[in-house]
Amino acid sequence: MDFEEEEEETQPPQVIDMTTSEKVVDLLNQAALIPTDEKLAVLKQVQELIINKDPSLLDNFLDEMIAFQTDKSIEVRKFVIGFIEEACKRDNELLLRLIANLNMLLRDESVNVVKKAILTLTQLYKVTLQWLVRSKAVSDMQEACWDMVTQMKGDVLALLDSENDGVRTHAIKFTESLIITLSPRTSDSDVPKRQEGDISLDKVPKDHLYIRYDTLCEEGKTALEKLLKFMVHPAISSINLTTALGSLATIARQRPMFMSEVVQAYETLHANLPPTLAKSQVSSVRKNLKLHLVAVLKHPCSLEFQGQISTLLLDLGMPQSEITRSTPAPREQRKRPRHEPYTEGKKIKIEPALIEDDEDKEEPAPITAPKPPAAPVAQSAIDLTAEFLHPLLTSENVANLVLISMVYLPDVMPASFQATYTPVESAGTDAQIKHLARLMATQMTAAGIGPGLEQCKAREDEAGKEDGTGEDSGGKDLLIKRKLPAVMVGQAISVVGGYAEKPTTDAPAAAVKRLPEPILPSAQTKIAGASGRKKVFRLADVIQPLSDTQTENLTSKAVNRILHSEKAIAQSGMSHVRVKLLSRLVTQFEGMMKGDVLEFILDDIRTRSDLAFSLLYQEYNTYLSQLPAGLLDSYDHCLYTLLSGLQEKPEQRDGLFTKLVLEAPIITESALDVIRRYCEDESRVYLGMTTLKELIIKRPSRQFQYLHVLLDLSSHEKEKVRTTALAFLKRMYEKDQLRDYIEKFALNYMQLLVHPNPPSLLFGADKDTEVAAPWTEETVRQCLFLYLSLLPLNHRLVHELASVYTEAIADIKRSVLRAIEQPIRGMGMNSPELLLLVENCPKGAETLVTRCLHILTDKVPPSPELVERVRDLYHKRVPDVRFLIPVINGLEKNEVIQALPKLIKLNPIVVKEVFNRLLGTQHGEGASSVSPLTPGDLLIALHNIDSTKCDMKSIIKATNLCFGEKNVYTSEVLAVVMQQLMEQSPLPMLLMRTVIQSLTMYPRLGGFVMNILSRLIVKQVWKYPKVWEGFVKCCQRTKPQSYSVLLQLPPAQLTSVFERCPEMREPLLQHVHSFTPHQQAHIPASIMAVLEANKKPEPKPVEPVPEKEATTEPIPSPPATEARPTSASEPELQVEQSAIIKDEDEPMEPEQPVPGNLEESVNSVLQEDSTREPDTPSPQPEPCDEPMEEFQPEASDHHEPGKDDEAEPTGPEAGSGSEDAE
């Protein structure tokens, strides 16, 4: 109401015509933007408006209001809590929606908010219970709401153990309220007016669907137990204690059924004030205790407990008169008169704070209490013990007790003692003795000893047995009984010991003897003493958690210290401990520490290798320990860093790298990368690969992985790396278990050659240039390195090459052919596999086979086996004559002669090579092979080639090649050739050409030639037109030597000569005229006639006979005369040589259009050959440049001259001839 007025005052003008709803909206809008103080005011207005003025709006604006629960301001949040409370009270239904919000706020970070939430829950717990009990409808929502409230209740009870004093205080008050709510209100209950309508257990129906009467009842009792237990906590703060005392008083008055427990608790507390209280706090607590005791005493139900209460009050210093005044219902007051006499019986402070700790020791008392017969039992336990003690307290006993206790007196008088001490006025009186006995009994009962307690327990046990339901509690007691001794022995020995044990053992006996003096409790003084106030030390109170960064910082500093104390520790001989420590630390804590340590190691790896290894093993260990789920990452990082560090270090000779690799438990991928890099370093390649080899051999489980690296390196671009890798691989290839893998790899790699473009694999992973890069010599070789080095070790592999070769493109083929020389040579021609290859010669691999043959026979004569295969191949499968070339010297003479026509048709260079082979004029000249043909044979064979098989041009060129080899075709050889040719029949067509050529080369053969000519006459040379033509030519050139030959001709033939060469006649005639007459007489007349035919034919015919003689004459001695005429006629011949040669062509080569320039062409051919040889170092590659099939059909006459210089495969007739033709 107040509020509404205020509000109208504060904002009268603008609000007047607004509806409430509009006003609320306006206020809420304001609230969002203004500072906390004003916000609170505004929100309060809203609350007033929607809760009190117009509750119908509550629902509308609920969400907006609740939204403030996340406000930054604590006060606003607290306000929201208050609002929740008010709203829920106004409309219980809202509980369903708001209870969760309250729950949230109950966990707020601010204790003030939490406290407020506890207060509100205290109220709402009752509200909720009431509402739910009344509500008829059953809904899940409600049940859930109740569950949440119940859970929150539990949470708050748990807050009794909160760290925060204020929170505990609030929790106590909540507990108080809870106990009252969860216990039945009875007729003798004090009911505050305001709470008359409050719910209590008696109003809860026993048949509610989800709210269980029994459960609630039990919860209430549990809460009380909790509270009682809480109160006897030795370290309880004075405020909590005060609060609890007040709560107990409230409980006792509102629920007298618990009065027994409450009074008991007061008694116990009074006797055992917490030792942690300071002096003034003790006073405060005692004052409170007094206040509450009086309050309890005033309740009518305190009757039963008046004795205890008034005793307590007396002890607390309240005058009897006042006590009496506070005591109600005087009727039964004297029920326990025996306490009365102690009115002034302030026997000092007995108040033995006995056992300073532990709630456990308190339990016997409270526990007996809660039972229905609790109060009487508890009383009687103390009473019984008191009665038992009373007669024992003789002066002597008491004196003894005092003396014994003296030992345990503390040095300083405890605050609580000092505060409460009053001199004993009535010492020695019976009343005082009784009081003393009772004080002692209280202590003993509290400590769980004494006859009274035992009796009670015995009784209770019996009751438990009789009562079916009592089992539970009986069990409980047993449990506690068992627990007690342990606690007592463990904790109380020094403290209680003297006191507690005496009465049980000695006291009964001893006490009989002497009368008691008041016993000074020894133990408690010691504890409560010392300083006025003492707090139990709790570590949690004085420490604060470090922030993450602080922790990290400290950790890394600590590790660094260990790290850098290397020398100091080494001197003390504890390095191994340090190493172990470091490695453990580093592996346990992630983060930069590890990096630091690794760096440290790498700074001087040589001396710190033990740390490196230790660290590595530790990492591995960690990995193993986490096994199925563990990751190698950390280990990997460690190993990687170490290896990289070593790899990057400029130099180290001590093999630490190898050692690390070989001793690492696992080589990870990245570590392997480092090893690879290491191997790629040219200066370390050997060491690196040795390491790798060791790995491969010694780590069989992953050897292929390692092997793969080595294999990869075998095609490395750096030659040193590559060759080393290949060398290692070759050695490993001998090991059976690795062999297959290596072989497969090599073959796979070679297999790449069949691709049209080199796969990116060849360029390494980083260069991804799969597209369009053409094969190069380099890339092709890359694919072959490994294979080729394996080939000599395993000849079988050669077949794979052949199959790849057939599929590969021409460029690759060329490269392959170039690459295989070494390995093939290494295999040697006796290799069965190679022979097999030759024998099979897959289609498409002919050039390969040829190349192989060439390589094999380059320096060595072919073996019979090889020759056999080639021959076989040639005859049966691929009739390409070029196969024969390499093995030509291994063939039979007739085979060669057979092949000659084909051979000489080949490219002139090839022909030249063939001739070189045959003539043994190879420039290699390593092991001169024995040719099946002598040079003479060859030349003769050439002459005998059937002109149908080969055109004359090729033959002529071939013979020219022979003539080019002056060293081979010496005059002797030629003489023999001519001799043999001449003896043939019919005469070879080229006979005279050869004769003329021979003569040109060796003019001194002139005599021999004359002899030949003469003999040709005998063979009637004129029958062979071509030869005859040559004959005439020869004669023409060899005049005047030939005159005598001419004269041997029959007249008809001589005529024919003159017809051809009319100019011959006159000189011949002259020649005859120069004869002596005798000689002239020998000239037949017919001859003379021919000679003189034009002028005087008469004198000639005279001497045919001598001519015959003359012709027969020279025959017997051709060799003998050879020299003479030659030497004689040499000068002339030489002079005329060029002319002769020029002329000679005319008849011999009618097809040649320009007969006159043979010399030039011959010379040019020779020149060409001589210049070409250096240019084309080895003729071998050329013929193979193209597959044979391709050029075979081309073997025609027409070739362009330019091509002759090239390696292009050409027809058999290329060369000077065609040049001339142009």
Added chain:
Amino acid sequence: MPSHPLRVAVVCSSNQNRSMEAHNILSKRGFDVRSFGTGSHVKLPGPAPDKPNVYDFKTTYEQMYNDLVRKDKELYTQNGILHMLDRNKRIKSKPERFQSCKDKFDLVITCEERVYDQVLEDLNSREQETLQPVHVINVDIQDNHEEATLGAFLICELCQCIQHTDDMENEIDELLQEFEDKSNRPFLHTVCFY
């Protein structure tokens, strides 16, 4: 530091000297402070110890002032009573009785043990409703001007310290212990609930 200013009550028996001195200082320091007496009447020294001037709590300071001026201006000027009343009337119009005040406080400071007991009795006799805690602290102060001034400063310091705690309830115990040591006098302290 509590998020709202402490609501403080200073209580002596007559709401004249000790409580008003503290009230004066505390309000100057910006506290939300009120002062009370717990006695059944307001008593001021009279011409003799057994003849005090007794008023009820409805009498304003002004009226008392005038009354005393009228009775013996010189005496009451000399013993400082008039001066005190003059100050009091500038603070508020009339003394208040603690037991009659239903307002709620966070902190109640009493000036002697008897007053403390009365405050406690009163608070405990009230019906609990909100369970809002109120801390009651007794600071013994002799009832004369000098002690009142000293006591007021002590109370003020205490209040300032309490106001500056992060979490008053959690720290007040310790704080009081420190003050006890410092001031060398005991403080009674308890908590009650509204």
